[in-house]
Amino acid sequence: MRNLRHYCTTLLLFILLSCGEKTDKKSEETSTEEVKTETKSKKSEEDVILFFGNSLTAGMGLEPSEAFPALIQNRLDSLGYDYEVVNAGLSGETTASGKNRIDWVLNQEVDVFVLELGANDGLRGIPIEETRRNLQDIIDIVKKKNPETKIVLAGMQIPPNMGQDYTSEFRNIFPELAQKNNVALIPFLLEGVAGDPELNQQDGIHPTAQGYKIVRENVWNVLEGMLKEKR
Incomplete structure (x- = not known):
């Protein structure tokens, strides 16, 4: 518990400090377009798992290949699953900014959508109902785009800096939304x-x-x- 409190306090300070942060040519072009089309066609044969989150998803401070979405891709490949993992993590993302860019992210067809947002809201003391509403809106948008998309919600915890009531209510957002929307839940990423x-x-x-290898297992368990x- 003391370690978690130390981690969360450090996280709060870091977030607050960093938040301010022609014939021949035409023939050649046609050939290039054909290659692009073929590549796109091959990609479309694979189902897509999209991880939508903040710096924890983006893998801040590490190579992209070391972040947990890439580790999930490696696991899928080794087990023979035909899935393409897309890392749509963005450092500093809040539920509000995530809601603002979700339509752009969903320009591609998504089979599994993993939603990892909310921690930055809690650390900044954003009202619980606002965070809950933004997460619900994101879920609704994903479902409206494709009702067949499977959704996974990643739970998060914050330090008691905002008071114990706020901390508890924040932690409960995720299981409550998961139950309400009948989506899968990662209890604590x-x-x-x-x-x-x-x-x-x-x-x-x-x-x-x-550490990301452990995070991978937390995600993979769900x-x-x-x-x-689905298989």
Whole structure:
């Protein structure tokens, strides 16, 4: 508990400090377009898993190949699943800014949508109902775009800086929304990683490559059953 409190306090300080942050040519072009079309066609044969979140999803401080979405892609490939993982994480993202860019992200067809947002809201003391409403709106938009898209909601926790009531209400947003919308839930994305200096970078916030391997398992524990059912 003390480790988690230390992690969360460090996270709050970091967020507050960083938030301010012609014939022959035509023939050649036609040939290029054909290659692009063929590549796009091959990609479209794979189902898409899209991770939509903040710096935790983006893998801030690490190579993209070390972030947990890339690790999920490796797991899928090794098990013979035909899925393409898309990392749509953006550092500093809140539920409001996520809601503003969701339509653009959904320009592609998505089969599984993993929603990892809300932590920045809680750390900034944004009213609980506003965060809840934004998350609900994002879920509604995804469902409206394609009712067949499977949705996974990643739970998050924050420090008690805003008071115990706020902290508890924030934590409850995620299981309540998951139950209300009948979507899968990752209880706490950073379970087993938060607060452990050996598993976090020097900022004490973002997981190391080793920490992300644990995050991958937290995600996979929920995602695996969903993919098996779909298969």
